[in-house]
Amino acid sequence: MARLSQAELIAGLSRIVGAEHLSTTRPDRIAYSADFWPKAQIWKQGGDIERYPPDCVVWPADEAEVGKVLRFCHDHLIPIVPYGGGSGVCGGTIPIHGGVVVDVKRLSKVTAIDHASAVVTAEAGINGQHLEDRLNAAGFTLGHFPSSIMCSTLGGWLAARSAGQFSSRYGKIEDMVLSLRVVFPDGTVLDTSERGPGGPDWTQLVCGSEGTLGIITGAELKVNPLPEARRLRAFRFRHLEDGLRGARAVMQAGLRPMVLRLYDPFDSLIALGKDKSPQPSDRQSLLDGIRGLFSGAGATSEREGLLRRRLGPLTHTAKRAALVGALSAPAIVNRLAAAAPSPCLMIVGFEGPADAVHADAWSAGELLAEAGGVDAGAGPGEHWLAHRYDVSFKQSRIYDMGGFVDTMEVAATWDRLEGMYAAVRRAMTPLVFVMAHFSHAYREGCSIYFTFAGFRRDAARSEQLYDRVWRVATDAVVSAGGTVSHHHGVGLSKMNAMTQEHGHMLRVWRALKDVVDPHGVMNPGKLFPEAPHKAAEPDSSTVGVA
Amino acid sequence: MISPHTKPTSYLDELRRIVPTEQIEPQIDTADDGGAWAVEPATQIELVEVLKWANGRHAAVFTRRPRRHDADLLGRRPRIYLRGRRMKRVKDLDIVSGTVTVQSGITMSELHRILEERSFTTGFPTRPWRQESIGSVLAAALDAHWGPRYGSMEDQVLSLGVVFPDGSVAGGRGAPRKAVGPDFDRLFLGSRGRYGIIYEATLRIYPSATRVAMSYAAPDLTTALEAVRGGIALGLDPRAIELLTPAPDRAWGRKRVGLTDDRPVLVIVEPWGPLAGRPVAWIDNHFATTLERLEPPLGWNMHEGLLPAPRAWAEPVVGVRWARLLELAQQLGRDVPPGLWVVRMSRHGGWLSLASGVDGPSAEIVRALVQELRPAGPLPWERFEDGLKRELDPKDILNPTGT
Numbered sequence: 001m002a003r004l005s006q007a008e009l010i011a012g013l014s015r016i017v018g019a020e021h022l023s024t025t026r027p028d029r030i031a032y033s034a035d036f037w038p039k040a041q042i043w044k045q046g047g048d049i050e051r052y053p054p055d056c057v058v059w060p061a062d063e064a065e066v067g068k069v070l071r072f073c074h075d076h077l078i079p080i081v082p083y084g085g086g087s088g089v090c091g092g093t094i095p096i097h098g099g100v101v102v103d104v105k106r107l108s109k110v111t112a113i114d115h116a117s118a119v120v121t122a123e124a125g126i127n128g129q130h131l132e133d134r135l136n137a138a139g140f141t142l143g144h145f146p147s148s149i150m151c152s153t154l155g156g157w158l159a160a161r162s163a164g165q166f167s168s169r170y171g172k173i174e175d176m177v178l179s180l181r182v183v184f185p186d187g188t189v190l191d192t193s194e195r196g197p198g199g200p201d202w203t204q205l206v207c208g209s210e211g212t213l214g215i216i217t218g219a220e221l222k223v224n225p226l227p228e229a230r231r232l233r234a235f236r237f238r239h240l241e242d243g244l245r246g247a248r249a250v251m252q253a254g255l256r257p258m259v260l261r262l263y264d265p266f267d268s269l270i271a272l273g274k275d276k277s278p279q280p281s282d283r284q285s286l287l288d289g290i291r292g293l294f295s296g297a298g299a300t301s302e303r304e305g306l307l308r309r310r311l312g313p314l315t316h317t318a319k320r321a322a323l324v325g326a327l328s329a330p331a332i333v334n335r336l337a338a339a340a341p342s343p344c345l346m347i348v349g350f351e352g353p354a355d356a357v358h359a360d361a362w363s364a365g366e367l368l369a370e371a372g373g374v375d376a377g378a379g380p381g382e383h384w385l386a387h388r389y390d391v392s393f394k395q396s397r398i399y400d401m402g403g404f405v406d407t408m409e410v411a412a413t414w415d416r417l418e419g420m421y422a423a424v425r426r427a428m429t430p431l432v433f434v435m436a437h438f439s440h441a442y443r444e445g446c447s448i449y450f451t452f453a454g455f456r457r458d459a460a461r462s463e464q465l466y467d468r469v470w471r472v473a474t475d476a477v478v479s480a481g482g483t484v485s486h487h488h489g490v491g492l493s494k495m496n497a498m499t500q501e502h503g504h505m506l507r508v509w510r511a512l513k514d515v516v517d518p519h520g521v522m523n524p525g526k527l528f529p530e531a532p533h534k535a536a537e538p539d540s541s542t543v544g545v546a
Numbered sequence: 547m548i549s550p551h552t553k554p555t556s557y558l559d560e561l562r563r564i565v566p567t568e569q570i571e572p573q574i575d576t577a578d579d580g581g582a583w584a585v586e587p588a589t590q591i592e593l594v595e596v597l598k599w600a601n602g603r604h605a606a607v608f609t610r611r612p613r614r615h616d617a618d619l620l621g622r623r624p625r626i627y628l629r630g631r632r633m634k635r636v637k638d639l640d641i642v643s644g645t646v647t648v649q650s651g652i653t654m655s656e657l658h659r660i661l662e663e664r665s666f667t668t669g670f671p672t673r674p675w676r677q678e679s680i681g682s683v684l685a686a687a688l689d690a691h692w693g694p695r696y697g698s699m700e701d702q703v704l705s706l707g708v709v710f711p712d713g714s715v716a717g718g719r720g721a722p723r724k725a726v727g728p729d730f731d732r733l734f735l736g737s738r739g740r741y742g743i744i745y746e747a748t749l750r751i752y753p754s755a756t757r758v759a760m761s762y763a764a765p766d767l768t769t770a771l772e773a774v775r776g777g778i779a780l781g782l783d784p785r786a787i788e789l790l791t792p793a794p795d796r797a798w799g800r801k802r803v804g805l806t807d808d809r810p811v812l813v814i815v816e817p818w819g820p821l822a823g824r825p826v827a828w829i830d831n832h833f834a835t836t837l838e839r840l841e842p843p844l845g846w847n848m849h850e851g852l853l854p855a856p857r858a859w860a861e862p863v864v865g866v867r868w869a870r871l872l873e874l875a876q877q878l879g880r881d882v883p884p885g886l887w888v889v890r891m892s893r894h895g896g897w898l899s900l901a902s903g904v905d906g907p908s909a910e911i912v913r914a915l916v917q918e919l920r921p922a923g924p925l926p927w928e929r930f931e932d933g934l935k936r937e938l939d940p941k942d943i944l945n946p947t948g949t
Contacts, residue, residue, distance in 0.1 A: 114867060114868075114869050116868040116869035116872055117867035117868035117869045117870075117893075117894050118868070118893050118894050119867060119894055160725060161723075161724070161725035162725070163723070163725075167723075172725075174723075174729070178894070188926075190926050190927060191926065194926065195925075199737070199925070200732055200735065200931065201700060201729075201735065201736070202927050202930075204700075204728065204729040204732040205728045205729070205730075205733060206728065207728065207729070208726070208728045208729065209728050248642075253821060253822035253823060254752075254819065254821050255821070255822060352781060353780060355781065356781035363824075366822065366823075367822060367823070411721040411722055411723060411724065412722075413640065413642075413704075413720075413722065414642050414643040414644075415640055442723065443722075444643045444704065444722045445643055445721060445722035446722065447722075483720075483721035483724045483726055484726060485724065485726050486723055486725055487723070487725045488725060489725045489726075490725070498727070502726070502727070502730070503716050503717075504710065504714045504715060504716035505717060508730040508741075508938070509727060509730065511934050512934065514933070515933035515937060
């Protein structure tokens with residue numbers, strides 16, 4: 001197969017999508033060269049702002065154009081990187097082999113809302129909040145509220161098996177999807193809605209494939225009536241294990257809270273706002289400083305602006321020195337945080353028919369009190385609800401100061417959860433500052449959301465530290481019997497853990513890949529290691545080649 | 547590679563080195579085929595070794611009973627008919643997480659009996675397929691009549707252990723939810739042993755369910771659907787909601803459940819297990835009193851013990867959304883055919899079927915809908931599934947079709 005020149009590529013794709021829906025400009029290529037993967041931020045810290053630019057970006061108008069673009073790239077062995085909102089945090093949309101980024105945001109229609117059946121049909125490029133707005137106007141909610149809802153798309157959710165903050169009640173996106181439409185590289189469109197009882201479920205074989213099999217162009221999803229009532233409550237637990245016992249009791253009693261979050265001691269400090277101590281000790285000042293750094297940074301940030309208040313009077317140099325001091329000795333800071341006299345905070349909330357909400361909240365309160373929980377009122381829960389989207393669009397200020405921050409969401413069954421929490425903390429604490437909360441609770445287990453921050457004096461060393469932290473953390477998770485991702489997906493960041501995670505089951509993926517993407521053009525180099533089709537690095541004269 | 551000179555007796559000797567003699571039963575043989583044996587591995591290791599042997603000998607391995615034409619289809623290939631009934635151990639009952647890990651040969655009734663002793667149940671129905679093994683139920687994706695509370699059969703599976711045709715083993719204990727690529731277990735659920743053999747499954751378990759059912763005999767399908775919808779809107783999510791009109795050959799319990807010629811459609815609601823530590827009786831009353839709040843009052847009956855199941859699904863079953871169900875109800879009016887059932891109902895729809903041997907205009911309307919909703923012709927993913935078979939089982943060892 002003759003390689004295409006850049007000009008031939010542009011001409012070929014322009015004929016499909018129109019010249020106005022194709023870009024090779026440098027700003028666009030920089031913009032699409034990375035998603036929200038923190039490692040890409042570290043690259044940028046080091047001045048490397050376009051490590052993996054695509055050859056071009058296209059914005060097809062509809063499924064037919066997506067099919068033609070894919071067929072064109074398939075025929076000419078050009079890597080394809082599907083792109084939705086670009087809010088991924090695992091590097092899943094980074095065009096590491098160049099090629100064509102296919103941004104599906106123009107596929108943004110709500111095709112149908114079936115009121116009688118409570119089912120919505122929508123195109124994959126629709127923005128998450130726009131979809132929810134449309135549903136709300138029709139009296140429904142999807143019940144899917146990831147913190148990235150304003151900058152992510154339906155297709156991205158499905159491709160990465162996203163979870164919303166209310167997953168304990170409504171499930172993850174794979175629980176909501178009834179069927180989907182996917183375009184494979186040879187242009188074939190697969191509609192999975194025709195499934196009868198029996199037979200493999202292709203919806204779930206495509207869901208989570210992160211663009212390595214095809215491009216999802218639309219989906220049918222279950223929706224729910226807008227809730228009549230909502231009730232949030234917080235509880236304090238003296239010990240983390242008491243809180244976990246309470247959480248398990250609530251879920252296994254058959255209750256379905258919309259949210260159930262249990263913060264570990266340091267994360268609780270942030271959520272409870274312990275910073276108002278009248279006579280702060282030196283230790284508390286240090287903790288406050290670090291707490292402030294996390295605010296507006298990770299998913300746990302509850303107090304936007306705290307950093308500014310805490311460190312505002314200081315010069316940039318002084319702030320940086322404080323950060324360097326704290327994060328250069330993570331073991332000490334972690335020990336201090338662990339010794340902090342903080343109870344563990346739990347937020348639990350219900351929504352739905354008013355009677356059911358009242359009864360369920362009462363039942364949950366009884367169970368949590370039995371586990372040692374003390375009612376902390378509605379305030380923390382209401383505060384969380386009001387500020388739950390304060391993250392995601394904004395990169396942490398830690399980056400401005402030369403550090404990095406990231407999150408890791410893992411999951412396990414209840415019997416392994418505490419062991420996994422301890423193992424991951426043990427692995428990470430010598431290297432980075434770490435805190436966590438337990439959320440996305442289910443009958444059989446729960447997810448743990450670790451937030452960690454580290455620092456090295458230059459970007460190269462930061463990258464080394466970052467890789468090391470991920471390696472030891474994912475090893476700890478696998479050894480403890482958990483899964484390394486609950487809802488962020490794999491991308492590049494967790495790819496190396498996939499052999500441990502899946503073992504011989506990876507044969508199924510390789511078989512799938514051989515069958516639907518024989519040329520290996522779909523998002524090459526992502527999701528699973530040892531891809532059957534080894535992609536070559538692009539040279540300067542031709543476009544990326546798979 | 548099979549040698550033309552290898553005798554079935556030498557195959558038998560080889561198999562005896564893998565599994566004890568009492569676990570091998572010769573099947574009806576003909577002079578010119580390669581031999582056929584029913585083999586009952588007792589452990590995962592034995593299963594793996596049998597498959598490796600089959601690979602080496604290019605044998606065919608079936609997970610079903612022998613059929614008359616198997617030898618004609620496969621010529622001189624030796625045939626193994628796997629029986630799973632010795633692999634029936636409960637490997638782990640984790641009451642902390644609410645999961646059970648079982649070998650695939652355990653029967654549904656045995657699993658339920660063991661769980662019942664600990665006051666648990668599975669998300670599978672207890673009535674149909676009592677003598678089926680969990681492995682066969684999973685491999686055939688025999689879907690349950692279970693409703694919104696527990697979800698579908700696939701939803702009950704936390705993880706699968708699978709042996710591939712070449713004897714390699716995959717799988718392990720799962721997490722409650724994952725985002726680590728596609729859910730590969732789904733390939734094996736419903737694939738009828740084409741790609742691998744399920745040797746183990748970790749399933750969700752639940753507190754023992756209540757043993758009552760609420761029923762309401764409705765005058766027509768529209769009223770019955772409204773009753774179901776009303777119950778769901780009041781926040782009930784029972785483990786099962788069904789609509790059915792008894793088939794002509796099933797006269798069971800018509801009087802018991804209040805069915806008459808004027809009220810031919812039965813709505814069945816089965817509550818589930820205890821809530822927040824409350825006794826089962828509380829749930830029963832909760833459901834009963836909630837259903838009584840429906841307007842107009844419908845007159846629900848509460849029955850001790852679960853109602854009899856409809857027959858096993860021999861007729862086509864199709865998923866149908868509420869909108870279509872309402873249209874169907876309007877078309878039928880008060881002329882609802884016997885033998886109709888809608889199971890696994892939720893706020894989004896259910897699964898519809900009609901018994902065979904029912905005639906008349908109303909039956910034709912239902913059949914037309916079933917026909918319309920059935921996928922016509924080859925399913926779009928069938929060619930991918932054929933490709934997967936070639937990739938995962940290049941020697942066509944597992945459940946070959948002879949092509």
